[in-house]
Structures are given as structure tokens and as C-alpha cells.
Amino acid sequence: GDSVTQMEGPVTLSEEACLTINCTYTATGYPSLFWYVQYPGEGLQLLLKATKADDKGSNKGFEATYRKETTSFHLEKGSVQVSDSAVYFCALFHSGGYNKLIFGAGTRLAVHP
Amino acid sequence: NAGVTQTPKFQVLKTGQSMTLQCAQDMNHEYMSWYRQDPGMGLRLIHYSVGAGITDQGEVPNGYNVSRSTTEDFPLRLLSAAPSQTSVYFCASSGGTGELFFGEGSRLTVL
Numbered sequence: 497g498d499s500v501t502q503m504e505g506p507v508t509l510s511e512e513a514c515l516t517i518n519c520t521y522t523a524t525g526y527p528s529l530f531w532y533v534q535y536p537g538e539g540l541q542l543l544l545k546a547t548k549a550d551d552k553g554s555n556k557g558f559e560a561t562y563r564k565e566t567t568s569f570h571l572e573k574g575s576v577q578v579s580d581s582a583v584y585f586c587a588l589f590h591s592g593g594y595n596k597l598i599f600g601a602g603t604r605l606a607v608h609p
Numbered sequence: 610n611a612g613v614t615q616t617p618k619f620q621v622l623k624t625g626q627s628m629t630l631q632c633a634q635d636m637n638h639e640y641m642s643w644y645r646q647d648p649g650m651g652l653r654l655i656h657y658s659v660g661a662g663i664t665d666q667g668e669v670p671n672g673y674n675v676s677r678s679t680t681e682d683f684p685l686r687l688l689s690a691a692p693s694q695t696s697v698y699f700c701a702s703s704g705g706t707g708e709l710f711f712g713e714g715s716r717l718t719v720l
Contacts (some may be wrong), residue, residue: 515619589707601651
């Protein structure tokens, strides 16, 4: 079945450091891929998405490229801020289901001043 | 601009008690779902609904019931709470694009 694997956290960085959170997936066909972010005490919210191979999703300085050849969707940011501290979830959406997202386990990011 | 509203935000139950987590959305979304979030396990789908009167089971449905009498509301019922149901519960809705809109969560502790 479809699945999503994320790098384990926590990831601890200093402000202005570069961030990469790895995400790989297993799926048949051509799923859409998402990154969701969960700030402390809140629900998840969509950060960015890509719907087909080679698409790049971007938002708030974060970006991720849909790589079908490596089945990956790594999240990157060139310079993180303390306010980026959160849990990040990679997710896969496969049309043909009801609208069900398959989530990775989440990666906690802590950014220190 | 309410989006998805969940109540209560916090609840403590004793083993064997029952309760209902409420979820309402004002975006006229057909799809609604309930997830539980446990440390190190991401989000796991409990139940979902593709429209009023239609519900189905997700990955971890045991111990939970749902109903969908209106487009707006999708309550989750625990009939006899167990300590294994201690978790954070999220309701979400979607308009069909794969993008989910989440509520703020309900933290449940079962003693």
C-alpha cells in the first residue's frame, strides 16, 4: 500500500541555518504530495503542495520538488527562523480514494536564537 | 471565518465513560474525517465521511462511532473509554483537492 517515510527528529538548528527534512514515498500511479506544518498547540495547516512530477511547491520561504525518479519530496529552507519551530508532516494524496491523505510520522524542528 | 471548529479542547474521562467530540465546518465541504495523533505515530485515520448519511472506517476505528446527519457536523463518539484512547484528536474537512483543513484539536485523557 501507499506509505510515506520521513526523517526522524528532532532537528535542532540555529537561526539562519539551512534546513532539509527528507521525505520519501511509496505509491502506485501519480499521487499529489503535501507538506503540512503544526505549530505548538494548533492543528495542522497546509504549507505547500505539488501535484505532478518536477513541480516545485513553495510558501513562506520553504520549498519542495516532486522527484518521481527518486520518489522524494524533501522540504528545504535556506535560512530558518525561531518562528519556524514546529512539527512538519509529509503527506501523499492518491486520487481514487475518498480524499484520504497518508501522513508520515512527522519531524519536529526546533530553531534556537 | 471559522473553518473547522472542534469542542471540547480538553477532556478527562474515567475508564468506561462515554463522550462525544463535536466537529463542525462552515465551508460546505463534502469530506470530513477524524484523526488521532500519538507521539511518534503521525496521524491515523479513525473514520471518515464523503457526505451526509455516508461514513466509513479508517485505519483505527475500533472503540469509536460516527454519524453524519448534516454536511456541517461530524461528531465522534467514544462509547466506553479506555486508557488506550488517550490521544489528541483532530477533525478535518476537504473540498476534494487533497488539501485538508484541520480543527485545533481535542486533547483527551482517559484515566
